[in-house]
Amino acid sequence: MTRPQPATSSRARAARPPWAIAAEAARGLALALLFCLTWSAAQAETAKLRVATRIVPPMVVEKNGTLSGFSIELWNSIGQRLNRETEYLVLPDVSELLDAVGSGRADLAIAAISITSEREDKFDFSLPIMNSGLQILVRGTAVNVEANPLRELMQLFVSRTLLVWLGIALLLILVPAHLMFLVERTHHSGIIPTRKYFPGIFHAMFWAAGTLATQADQMPRHWMARIVAVLWMFTGVVFVAFYTAQLTASLTVQQIRGPINGPQDLVGKTVGTTRGSTATAYLNEVSAHMVEFEKVDDLYNALLKQQVDAVVFDAPALLYYTTHDGQSSARIVGEVFHREDYGIVFPTGSPLRKQVNEALLGLRERDIYQRIYEEWFGKR
Structure with a gap:
């Protein structure tokens, strides 16, 4: 004679209290969420970093579609220490770089980007990667060809x-x-x-x-x-x-x-610089007639075509130009002024900032930073 089996399946489930069912569902949801977060973090740690930059020799140089220069080599070394691949986004000027970082089109930006209090309110910056400032470029070589x-x-x-x-x-x-x-x-x-x-x-x-x-x-x-x-x-x-x-x-x-030999001679002169650079604020302060250009090459061409009396721009870029393309047509006058630091810019609260600063300190401690600097600017 066969004994009847107790009906435990549906009845037992029906007998379970509601709080137990809710607890089991919550555990399942938590496990699923934890899996998604872990997977997303793993993906984020291996995804390519979108790095915005601009062509401004010797910080960033483009030749045959390949980027090089001080900023590029420095970032490539940082990327290797972070074990991250890089996807570069080339933009025309500093304003576009900051917009790309602020809108999320880029994870960070590196070039000749000055650290200022106004920018610090909207973005995060790395440790300084270089100390520089502004300088003045005029037409002519060692002897002023424009003299009357x-x-x-x-x-x-x-x-x-x-x-x-x-x-x-x-x-x-x-x-x-x-x-x-x-x-x-x-x-x-x-x-x-x-x-x-x-x-x-x-x-x-x-x-x-x-x-x-x-x-x-x-x-x-x-x-x-x-x-x-x-x-x-x-x-x-x-x-x-x-x-x-x-x-x-x-x-x-x-x-x-010549007529322009320092910042004091810029008053009333027509002076060119790039759009969104820190030189724009300085030229407004000294009451110069400022003309802004989108690209650095357009800025140099305007000087040679006598569209502007002088150029005020980052000292490393002007020095590089006078020793390369502009060696026989332009010269630097006066000392470096309006001192400022260059940095890598991140969105506010970016976790990359701490990682990049640690990598940058490591490059300095191992003299890798010094080697890159001397390659592009010579020994200090």
Whole structure:
């Protein structure tokens, strides 16, 4: 006789309390969510990093479709330490780089990107990868081909140099003029026709000035006055020699230096730079007539075509240009100013920032950073 089996399947399930069923469902959901998160993290750690950059030699150089340069080699070394592949996104200027990072089209951006307080409010930056600043580029080589001799001579006539020499000459004239007046006015046939101070002193000053510039048209009669005259003629020779040397030196400096020699000379000039760079804010502050260009090559071409008087841009880029493509057509004037640091830019809160900083410190400790720097900029 067969015993009936207890009906445990549906009845037992029906007998389970609701909280037990909910707990089992929650565990299943948690396991599924954990699997998805783990899978997503694994995918994120192996996915290619989208790196935005721009062509700005020597930071980023493009040749035959291949990118190189200081920033590219530095990032490739960082990527190797992170064990991540890189997909580069080339954009025209800094504004586009920041927009790409902010909109999520790029995971980070690297080129000549200056770290500023305004950008720090919207993005995260890595440790500085280089310290640099702005510099000025003008047309011409070591000798200013744009110099106008007549214009430079006219400027010299109203310059501070001429005023200084005229002041020195006036002081020198007053001394022998008074000596001559005091001695010659008592001589019956002296060159001073009157004993009165005025106009007698003017006669003496005219004689002293003429003797200083050329030679005496009259010789004094008194023996003491003749001694003064001889000494004064010798002084005149020395004075004219020094003045001629100073005049020659001033004209030479004017031709070599040109009208723009530093930041103080940018006021009122037409100055070019790239769109969105830190130079734009500086040029607005100094009241220069600023013209913005999208690409660096367009900026250099505008200078050579005389569309702008000067270029203000990142010092490493200008130095590289003057030693390569612009070696015979442009030159740098003045020192580096408006010092700033370059960094790698990330979206706010990006976990890559900490990883990249650790990799960057590792490259410095192992002198890999120094090797890359010296390859593109030489030894410091």
